Amino acid sequence: MLLCIDTGNTNTVFSVWDGERFRALWRIATDHRRTADEYFVWLSTLMTLQKLDLNITDCIISATAPRVVFNLRVLCNRYFDTRPLVVGKPDCLLPVAPRVDQGTTVGPDRLVNTVGAFDRHGPDLIVVDFGTATTFDVVDTDGAYVGGVISPGVNLSLEALHMGAASLPHVDVTMPMKVIGTNTVACIQSGIFWGYIGLVQGIVEKIRQERGRAMKVIATGGLAPLFDQGFDLFDAIEDDLTMHGLRLIHDYNKEMAHG
Template sequence: MILVLDVGNTNIVLGVYDNKELIANWRLSTYSKKTADEYGIEVIQLFLQNKLDPSDVEGVIISSVVPNIMYSLEHMVKKYFEVEPIIVGPGVKTGINIKYDNPKEVGADRIVNAVAVHEIYKRASIIIDFGTATTFCALTFNGDYLGGTISPGIKISSEALFERAAKLPRVELTKPQTLICKTTVSSMQSGIIYGYAGLVNYIVNKMKKEMMDLGEKEPFVVATGGLAKLIAEEAKSIDKIDSDLTLEGLRIIYEKNKEQGF
């Protein structure tokens, strides 16, 4: 078995693979002040609750956009799983070519998603990740990561509206039945959900044009992240929702580097 960890600003998503099969996955809150032991106890407990033996883990790979949590996580892996984790970053083989002006600026999660899409879908693609921020990434058929766009995440936008407008309440992120609403709560939900769908469609259409101007065929649009399904119901530019995309990318990178004796 291998353990994969995707560390985001809000959550840590963990997955356990038996060969190529994802047999368990969990979500923990990202909290940089937790110690290696605190994370270790949590993760081991998750294994035991799912009747998995932690000693069967032969490898671990981590991608992270939160640098100050890595000391605890790396030491947790070494202490509780007795393996040296692979950290996605410079020197790790991915199979894609990063065309950013400074490749080190690209978030590890964006690289991992691009690897998964390149290996699974094998076509020019636009990858949308609905996380704390929403990222749009352009990937060519040949595996060139061209760059992309970063916008505030849906929850960030919603919280900003609540915090900065005195009379507006915090609302649940659900889609109202109509665009024209008759209550403050449903009006806010309408603006957030339908407005964000419009943002997605506009950016995707513009990115498609730029990529096709470079000679690519019309890109395939893959979305991932917790709110992907909610937005995809209205953003018709999204072709596919792949909720396990990042975990699958981590597994693929692990295999590439295992073969090379990383």
């Protein structure tokens, strides 16, 4: 079985692919101090509860926080006797190379998203991921990542308001019915919710203009459904896009290695 690990700056997601489908998905807060032994105790408990054998034979990792890779590598070596593929490292091939400025390191999560989205939706895409950051990844006609946009994430923006302004409380994001708030919480919720609706609409429109062609918009990440309530922003929402991309990249590397 293949273990896919997606480490974001906030959360790390583990999922197990049995050759036909993903059997489970588990989430843990990202913390680079977590040791291989801690990961294993946690993971093996969940796998056992799910009645999954512990026979992981392969592993692929996408890590936006490079410091966590060391302990995840040790997890794979020590407990599963396998050498993980790490997206972004030279020995991990991508089906199509990204076209960006020389010397730029594209976030592995963005590369993985583009591979997953291109497989399902074909050419000319904008992938929007609502994670720690809200990212827009542009997929060219041949499936290459050709750049995009990085904006502060929804929860990060809420946290920044709370941290930076003495009188602003911590607020959870929801969809307010009206744009004019009549109390502090409603005002913040409006700023975040309607602000992000405008952000997505505006950036998508500008990308389409710059590319001069129709482009499908694929959304992923925990908050994507919140922004899809009747605004027609997205052509599809896929919560498993990153895992799908990781599996494809793993399969591609296997194929290349075995000819």
